Amino acid sequence: MSVSKRVRDLIIGKDKYIESYGEFKQAMLSGQFAMIGIVMCLLYMTFDLAAGVYETAPIFFAAIFFLALSIAIHRQGDHCLANYFLLPTINFTVYIFASSESPNTGAFIFFIVNALAAFAVFNYKQRLLSILFAAFTYVLFVLAYFVDFSILPPRNYDEDTLLFFVVINFTLALPGGMMAVYLLISLNHHNAMQLVENNTLLTKTNAELDRFVYSTSHDLRAPLTSVMGLINITERAENKEDVKKYLAMIKDRIHSLDRFIKDITDYSRNNRLEIRRENVKLADLAQDVWESLKYQPEAERINFQIEIPDDIYIESDKARLQVVISNLISNAVRYHDMRKQEQYIRLKYQVSGHVISIKVEDNGQGILPEYHSKIFEMFFRANEQSKGSGLGLYIVKEALVKLSGSIQLESVPGLGTTFTVRLPR
Numbered sequence: 001m002s003v004s005k006r007v008r009d010l011i012i013g014k015d016k017y018i019e020s021y022g023e024f025k026q027a028m029l030s031g032q033f034a035m036i037g038i039v040m041c042l043l044y045m046t047f048d049l050a051a052g053v054y055e056t057a058p059i060f061f062a063a064i065f066f067l068a069l070s071i072a073i074h075r076q077g078d079h080c081l082a083n084y085f086l087l088p089t090i091n092f093t094v095y096i097f098a099s100s101e102s103p104n105t106g107a108f109i110f111f112i113v114n115a116l117a118a119f120a121v122f123n124y125k126q127r128l129l130s131i132l133f134a135a136f137t138y139v140l141f142v143l144a145y146f147v148d149f150s151i152l153p154p155r156n157y158d159e160d161t162l163l164f165f166v167v168i169n170f171t172l173a174l175p176g177g178m179m180a181v182y183l184l185i186s187l188n189h190h191n192a193m194q195l196v197e198n199n200t201l202l203t204k205t206n207a208e209l210d211r212f213v214y215s216t217s218h219d220l221r222a223p224l225t226s227v228m229g230l231i232n233i234t235e236r237a238e239n240k241e242d243v244k245k246y247l248a249m250i251k252d253r254i255h256s257l258d259r260f261i262k263d264i265t266d267y268s269r270n271n272r273l274e275i276r277r278e279n280v281k282l283a284d285l286a287q288d289v290w291e292s293l294k295y296q297p298e299a300e301r302i303n304f305q306i307e308i309p310d311d312i313y314i315e316s317d318k319a320r321l322q323v324v325i326s327n328l329i330s331n332a333v334r335y336h337d338m339r340k341q342e343q344y345i346r347l348k349y350q351v352s353g354h355v356i357s358i359k360v361e362d363n364g365q366g367i368l369p370e371y372h373s374k375i376f377e378m379f380f381r382a383n384e385q386s387k388g389s390g391l392g393l394y395i396v397k398e399a400l401v402k403l404s405g406s407i408q409l410e411s412v413p414g415l416g417t418t419f420t421v422r423l424p425r
Contacts, residue, residue, distance in 0.1 A: 007028075007031075007032070007035075008028065010031070010035075010071070011027065011028055011031030011032070011035075011071060011074050011075070012024075012027060012028070012031075012074065012075065013074075013075040013076075013077075016075070016077070018079075021190055022123060022187050022190070022191075023079065023123065025183055025186065025187060026079070026120065026121050026122070026123060026183070027074055027079040027082075029117075029120055029121055029179060029180070029183050030070070030074065030079065030082060030083055030086055030117075030121040031070075031071050031074050031082075032179065033086060033090070033117055033121070033176065033179075034067040034068070034070045034071050034082075034086055035067075035071070036172075036175075036176060037063065037067045037086075037089070037090050037093075038064050038067050038068065040172055041060045041063050041064050041067075041093070042060075042064070044056075044060065044097075045057060045060040048060075053155075055152060055153070056097075056152065059093065059096055059097075059151075059152075063089055063090075063093045066085050066089040067085075067086065067089055067090075069085055070082045070083075070085040070086040070089070073085065080122075080126065083121050083122065083129075086117075086121070087114065087117065087118055087121075087133045087136075088136075090110070090114055090117070091111075091114050091133075091136060091137055091140055092140070094107060094110040094111060094114065094140070094144075095140040095141075095143065095144050096150075096151050096152060097152070098110075098111075098141075098144040098145070099143065099144040099145075099147075099149065099150045099151070099152075100150040100151070100152035100153065100154055100155055101154070101155045101156075101157070102156065102157065102162065103145055104162045104166070105157070105162055105165040105166060105169060106165065106166040106169040106170055107165075107169055108141060108144075108145070109169050109170060109173040110169065110173050110176075111137050111138075111140070111141045111144075112173070112177065113173045113176040113177045113180070114133075114137045115133075115134040115137045115138070116176075116177055116180035116181065117176070117180050118130045118131075118133035118134045118137065119134065119180070119184070120179075120180035120181075120183050120184060224257070226249075226253045227250050227253050227254065230246050230249050230250045230253070231250065233246055234246040234247065234250070273319070275317045275320070275402060275403070276317055276318075276319070277315050277316060277317060278315070278316075278317075278318055279313045279314070279315055280313060280314055280315070280316055280318045280321060281310075281312070281313050282308050282312050282313070282314055282349060282358070283306055283308045283309070283310050283312065285318070285321065285322060285325065286306050286308065286325060286329075286347050287306060288322075289322065289325050289326045289329055290304050290306075290329065292326070293326075293329060293330060293333055296333060298333050298334060298336060299333045301338075301343050302333060302336055302343045302344065302345055303342065303343065303344040303345075304329075304344070304345050304347075305344060305345070305346045305347070306347050307346060307347060307348045307349070308347060308348070308349040309349070312349055314356055314423065314425075316403060316423060317402070317403060320399040320402060320403055321399075321403070323395060323396070323399050324396050324399050324400060324421060325347075325358070325360070327392040327393065327395060327396045328360040328396065328419050328421075329345060329347075329360060330392065331392060331393070332345045332360060332362035332364055332417070333345070335364045335365045335417075336362065336363075336364040336365070337363065337364050337365050337414075337416075340363060342363075343362075343363060343364070344362065344363055345360065345361070345362045346359075346360075346361040346362070347359070347360055347361075348361065351425065353425075354424060354425045355422050355423070355424065355425060356422070356423045356424075356425050357420055357421065357422050358420070358421040358423070359418055359419070359420050359421075360418070360419045360421075361416065361417075361418040362416050362417055362418075363415065363416035364416055364417060365413070365414070366411045366412050366413040366414055366415055366416055366417055367409070367411040367413065367417055368413055369413075372409055372411065375393050375409065376393050376394055376396070376397040376407075377394060378390070378391065378394045380393075380394075400421065400423075403423055404423075404424050405421060405422055405423040405424070406421075406422045407419060407420065407421050407422070408420045408422070
């Protein structure tokens, strides 16, 4: 386990997560300040004990206790309350020692770090708390250097010791100040990147919405118009065989419309619903998909083979994974090659390092090379005879983006097609 992971688990707690990036970073910084404070207290207490000074030990122990309590509260998930213990503790500790010794030790540097910490560990909504704690720090600074009062007895040092403490105090305070400023820069950068990403996504969404409205209005109206025309013809038909033929055509148009509505529903759910991870038995999922497709007329002669062990489970969003596999198998059924004596669809599974690969392989019609880069576009149809919506593979690609996965196509016209889905393990 890496050092950063150990520190994270110590401050936040093992297997505990904070959804907000900013809140996570601020909680981590607050916990790190507490840890640095504990180390500094132990270091200075060691110096004092080695020099025969024992009256400071209770103060150091009290500071260590409250700083450790702050970390414990972080682990309970109440990060704002943890700061209520952190900031007064480090402020009072610095005040007690600064008020009992010469300003030439450089202890005042820690007041600057404390003020920066107040702005770093609270978010924008809590900015009033930041201002109040910074003001509290300034008040303690004034009391320490302009009011003749000290809890500890005055401590005087020679020139060499003063220089030693200046170097030590500056060396310990500088990283704390840098951490506070770096967090603020990091949060600003993260927010800027989020804004760029959201603007890019908004532009993409607007373009897709324009295409979506245009294509859906056409693809919804076309089957309905066709059904209305077929109903008019059927009403005038006198031959029973003609009526059967027209009803079969109406049924086909309705199925086409139903598939299109299902694709729209899948598209909407993928964009709207949060990811819900669970252990999914891959072989059972594939079998369920096939059970829903095998009674289609096109699937009657297809040999469906699941080459996945029964004990294979993957952690993923089951609904989205089902949409991915269902669309790939449905396409393989829809575009199989009726001229071939043996028709098959094979589902394969492979693990390589931290990547899971799921392959859907068929010996269907195949896809022309010039269409390989376009088939994942919204409403693209590679086959003029296609009865699909042109949304299926686009939804597959978008669902895999949500799952941090990818898809690759290999296809030779007349021989067949293989889609390889890759997911993080």
